[in-house]
Amino acid sequence: xxxxxxxxxxxxxxxxxxxxxxxxxxxxxxxxxxxxxxxxxxxxxxxxxxxxxxxxxxxxxxxxxxxxxxxxxxxxxxxxx
Amino acid sequence: xxxxxxxxxxxxxxxxxxxxxxxxxxxxxxxxxxxxxxxxxxxxxxxxxxxxxxxxxxxxxxxxxxxxxxxxxxxxxxxxxxxxxxxxxxxxxxxxxxxxxxxxxxxxxxxxxxxxxxxxxxxxxxxxxx
Numbered sequence: 001x002x003x004x005x006x007x008x009x010x011x012x013x014x015x016x017x018x019x020x021x022x023x024x025x026x027x028x029x030x031x032x033x034x035x036x037x038x039x040x041x042x043x044x045x046x047x048x049x050x051x052x053x054x055x056x057x058x059x060x061x062x063x064x065x066x067x068x069x070x071x072x073x074x075x076x077x078x079x080x081x
Numbered sequence: 082x083x084x085x086x087x088x089x090x091x092x093x094x095x096x097x098x099x100x101x102x103x104x105x106x107x108x109x110x111x112x113x114x115x116x117x118x119x120x121x122x123x124x125x126x127x128x129x130x131x132x133x134x135x136x137x138x139x140x141x142x143x144x145x146x147x148x149x150x151x152x153x154x155x156x157x158x159x160x161x162x163x164x165x166x167x168x169x170x171x172x173x174x175x176x177x178x179x180x181x182x183x184x185x186x187x188x189x190x191x192x193x194x195x196x197x198x199x200x201x202x203x204x205x206x207x208x209x210x211x
Contacts, residue, residue, distance in 0.1 A: 078203050079199070081204075
């Protein structure tokens with residue numbers, strides 16, 4: 001199944017693109033997707049500790065099980081204000 | 082609780098916003114906060130900050146914060162304006178109004194809103210140098 005991954009802030013530069021579509025197996029968790037993304041975009045790997053992950057408009061943790069059509073957003077710590 | 086959120090590339094007109102204040106007769110406190118861009122960021126001179134938002138998620142996350150506030154304090158109204166795009170030094174990037182019966186809860190809710198925003202609302206900044 002396919003999920004869309006969006007990058008924000010300087011993660012866009014690290015990935016070299018704002019968005020990508022990834023094919024993952026059923027029951028893939030966010031943790032598994034991230035490992036795949038680190039292989040494809042090695043510059044993101046050093047950001048793993050501070051990386052925030054959302055699915056749709058809400059934050060999710062690494063155990064979230066992905067579903068077909070999910071839009072996953074990856075970004076650094078937020079800095080509003 | 083009434084809430085109004087604007088994420089905008091336009092200048093924040095603080096006077097017009099303050100003039101638009103609406104509070105019922107039971108309310109005794111209106112607290113205002115303006116976050117203003119400083120000329121220095123991480124020890125470097127800057128001329129502006131370029132703000133980027135994941136708008137739909139930012140709106141959702143602000144709404145989540147508003148819900149927490151209305152559970153904790155008897156706030157009548159909150160208005161929030163956050164700039165995106167290039168905000169020059171000395172311009173406001175954030176404006177908040179909280180209206181409550183007493184100052185204690187108005188100050189507490191205002192501080193909570195800003196603290197939570199800085200943790201969960203997906204807005205990022207990039208320093209602009211001359």
